[in-house]
Amino acid sequence: xxxxxxxxxxxxxxxxxxxxxxxxxxxxxxxxxxxxxxxxxxxxxxxxxxxxxxxxxxxxxxxxxxxxxxxxxxxxxxxxxxxxxxxxxxxxxxxxxxxxxxxxxxxxxxxxxxxxxxxxxxxxxxxxxxxxxxxxxxxxxxxxxxxxxxxxxxxxxxxxxxxxxxxxxxxxxxxxxxxxxxxxxxxxxxxxxxxxxxxxxxxxxxxxxxxxxxxxxxxxxxxxxxxxxxxxxxxxxxxxxxxxxxxxxxxxxxxxxxxxxxxxxxxxxxxxxxxxxxxxxxxxxxx
Amino acid sequence: xxxxxxxxxxxxxxxxxxxxxxxxxxxxxxxxxxxxxxxxxxxxxxxxxxxxxxxxxxxxxxxxxxxxxxxxxxxxxxxxxxxxxxxxxxxxxxxxxxxxxxxxxxxxxxxxxxxxxxxxxxxxxxxxxxxxxxxxxxxxxxxxxxxxxxxxxxxxxxxxxxxxxxxxxxxxxxxxxxxxxxxxxxxxxxxxxxxxxxxxxxxxxxxxxxxxxxxxxxxxxxxxxxxxxxxxxxxxxxxxxxxxxxxxxxxxxxxxxxxxxxxxxxxxxxxxxxxxxxxxxxxxxxxxxxxxxxxxxxxxxxxxxxxxxxxxxxxxxxxxxxxxxxxxxxxxxxxxxxxxxxxxxxxxxxx
Ligand SMILES: Nc1ncnc2c1ncn2[C@@H]1O[C@H](COP(=O)(O)OP(=O)(O)OP(=O)(O)O)[C@@H](O)[C@H]1O
Ligand SMILES: [Mg+2]
Numbered sequence: 001x002x003x004x005x006x007x008x009x010x011x012x013x014x015x016x017x018x019x020x021x022x023x024x025x026x027x028x029x030x031x032x033x034x035x036x037x038x039x040x041x042x043x044x045x046x047x048x049x050x051x052x053x054x055x056x057x058x059x060x061x062x063x064x065x066x067x068x069x070x071x072x073x074x075x076x077x078x079x080x081x082x083x084x085x086x087x088x089x090x091x092x093x094x095x096x097x098x099x100x101x102x103x104x105x106x107x108x109x110x111x112x113x114x115x116x117x118x119x120x121x122x123x124x125x126x127x128x129x130x131x132x133x134x135x136x137x138x139x140x141x142x143x144x145x146x147x148x149x150x151x152x153x154x155x156x157x158x159x160x161x162x163x164x165x166x167x168x169x170x171x172x173x174x175x176x177x178x179x180x181x182x183x184x185x186x187x188x189x190x191x192x193x194x195x196x197x198x199x200x201x202x203x204x205x206x207x208x209x210x211x212x213x214x215x216x217x218x219x220x221x222x223x224x225x226x227x228x229x230x231x232x233x234x235x236x237x238x239x240x241x242x243x244x245x246x247x248x249x250x251x252x253x254x255x256x257x258x259x260x261x262x263x264x265x266x267x268x269x270x271x272x273x274x275x276x277x278x279x280x281x282x283x284x285x286x287x
Numbered sequence: 288x289x290x291x292x293x294x295x296x297x298x299x300x301x302x303x304x305x306x307x308x309x310x311x312x313x314x315x316x317x318x319x320x321x322x323x324x325x326x327x328x329x330x331x332x333x334x335x336x337x338x339x340x341x342x343x344x345x346x347x348x349x350x351x352x353x354x355x356x357x358x359x360x361x362x363x364x365x366x367x368x369x370x371x372x373x374x375x376x377x378x379x380x381x382x383x384x385x386x387x388x389x390x391x392x393x394x395x396x397x398x399x400x401x402x403x404x405x406x407x408x409x410x411x412x413x414x415x416x417x418x419x420x421x422x423x424x425x426x427x428x429x430x431x432x433x434x435x436x437x438x439x440x441x442x443x444x445x446x447x448x449x450x451x452x453x454x455x456x457x458x459x460x461x462x463x464x465x466x467x468x469x470x471x472x473x474x475x476x477x478x479x480x481x482x483x484x485x486x487x488x489x490x491x492x493x494x495x496x497x498x499x500x501x502x503x504x505x506x507x508x509x510x511x512x513x514x515x516x517x518x519x520x521x522x523x524x525x526x527x528x529x530x531x532x533x534x535x536x537x538x539x540x541x542x543x544x545x546x547x548x549x550x551x552x553x554x555x556x557x558x559x560x561x562x563x564x565x566x567x568x569x570x571x572x573x574x575x576x577x578x579x580x581x582x583x584x585x586x587x588x589x590x591x592x593x594x595x596x597x598x599x600x601x602x603x604x605x606x607x608x609x610x611x612x613x614x615x616x617x618x619x620x621x622x623x624x625x626x627x628x629x630x631x632x633x634x635x636x637x638x
Contacts, residue, residue: 139494
């Protein structure tokens with residue numbers, strides 16, 4: 001059905017595009033034909049994507065295209081109407097959001113969701129929660145084991161904060177940080193959960209150009225030093241084209257193009273989705 | 288950017304020290320007969336209500352869920368404590384050991400009820416816990432009101448209607464309540480129990496469990512996204528809270544010769560809630576002070592008994608209005624700053 005009326009669609013590449021270094025390794029995410037309906041509205045349909053083990057993948061598209069909805073599907077905040085998600089080879093169907101996180105997906109939010117009343121370092125410690133091995137009884141009695149695990153957790157948190165250049169902010173209240181720092185703290189908190197892939201929903205929103213440049217550097221370092229995959233939603237094309245190795249373009253819930261940054265830049269369907277038919281024609285005549 | 292107030296752990300130690308000092312002083316004054324008999328009779332109830340307020344603070348202030356039936360857990364502790372003391376009295380000769388056993392049994396039973404209520408309710412988001420605990424408090428009260436339990440050498444016998452011919456001596460006799468075999472509570476036991484409860488709550492809040500619970504209160508969606516099982520942490524806090532209310536119930540019951548189910552009614556639940564709200568949500572120190580004041584005050588103002596709940600209601604509404612008023616909060620902050628500045632100046636002047 002969806003094949004027939006997709007007159008504007010460019011043919012999807014049948015081969016999976018992941019970076020060469022990840023070929024032969026199990027992809028971190030294998031999303032097949034994912035779709036969800038909200039009542040009558042089909043928010044996402046036929047979403048198929050493979051993300052390599054250490055790939056930086058981009059998800060772009062106009063407002064309301066369904067990008068955040070895909071993140072919510074990947075983290076089981078929504079249950080898909082169709083399709084399946086394989087996370088490191090395991091189907092996540094029926095898992096809770098918390099279980100999916102423990103299986104390896106961490107995320108940040110488009111509208112920042114920090115634990116605003118808590119300190120910066122405590123926000124990160126919450127991210128570290130499941131790797132702090134201390135029983136409830138040990139916690140209540142404040143046994144020596146409790147002090148040992150807390151000390152180790154604190155050291156690890158400072159290390160992670162330092163990675164994003166935030167170690168000096170550890171004792172501030174999370175909700176009182178400047179916007180850019182709050183976005184970075186969300187990333188640190190997500191990294192603390194030891195994910196296999198981190199999903200960033202518009203990480204550069206509200207950042208100034210120099211902060212954005214720094215963020216690009218951080219994203220590459222996350223991939224290199226943690227050896228994990230990154231999938232990001234972003235409207236800032238400089239960032240997307242600058243760091244992403246593979247990009248999927250979404251419009252009205254459907255993938256209209258997949259490819260490398262160069263392929264996406266020159267794809268007429270993408271230009272049309274962003275600029276409209278007339279805009280695309282002007283763009284072509286200019287080019 | 289605001290520095291995070293990391294004073295809380297220091298504040299807690301100060302609170303603990305203050306409680307120990309004040310309680311010790313009161314303890315020795317009481318031993319020396321320096322307290323009026325009315326005040327000395329209030330000492331155990333004060334400990335009971337401090338524990339109740341601290342326990343409810345864990346649910347309301349720290350977990351961020353509303354419980355309107357906390358007296359229900361208290362009554363479970365009270366009645367099971369009486370049963371335990373009566374049936375174990377022979378086996379355990381030492382009154383202190385008997386009391387400890389009763390407190391543990393009362394706490395465990397209340398915790399079990401907390402768990403059973405939590406299973407369906409804590410999965411839901413919203414004010415369902417308030418509604419269900421409200422109903423729970425009333426149901427428990429009415430069930431205990433028509434419960435008859437007797438004891439004879441064969442053991443305990445129970446029935447749920449008044450005409451039942453039960454062998455042996457009544458322990459719980461329907462609306463007339465339970466007969467307490469001996470007065471096991473005293474200020475010393477209450478004192479130690481208050482300290483233990485304070486320590487448990489403080490340590491719990493300052494551990495990974497406490498952080499998880501505060502994170503869930505601040506932003507449940509983000510908490511789930513970092514792998515926290517929301518229901519299980521809500522459950523932990525609620526069950527601990529219920530267990531403490533149960534222990535307070537045992538302490539309360541063992542202070543009298545008889546207790547009736549209707550003592551643990553909605554008014555009692557609301558009184559404890561008023562203590563928590565007045566003392567400040569999440570503030571242990573506040574809960575303790577409010578519990579002491581609100582336990583002593585009604586005794587001093589006997590004449591106002593009819594109006595007490597009315598006054599409580601008005602105070603609750605006022606506190607809620609004021610605490611949601613930005614201008615008042617701002618005023619509080621500036622006032623605090625001015626006062627600390629004044630003290631600083633004085634100290635500087637001294638130097
Ligand atoms: N829970 C929901 N119930 C109903 N409709 C929803 C729900 N969540 C999302 N939608 C709809 O799905 C569509 C896609 O929304 P989504 O938030 O995924 O867009 P987006 O691509 O992230 O946009 P933006 O760039 O503005 O963030 C929108 O039309 C939105 O109204
Ligand atoms: Mg979005």
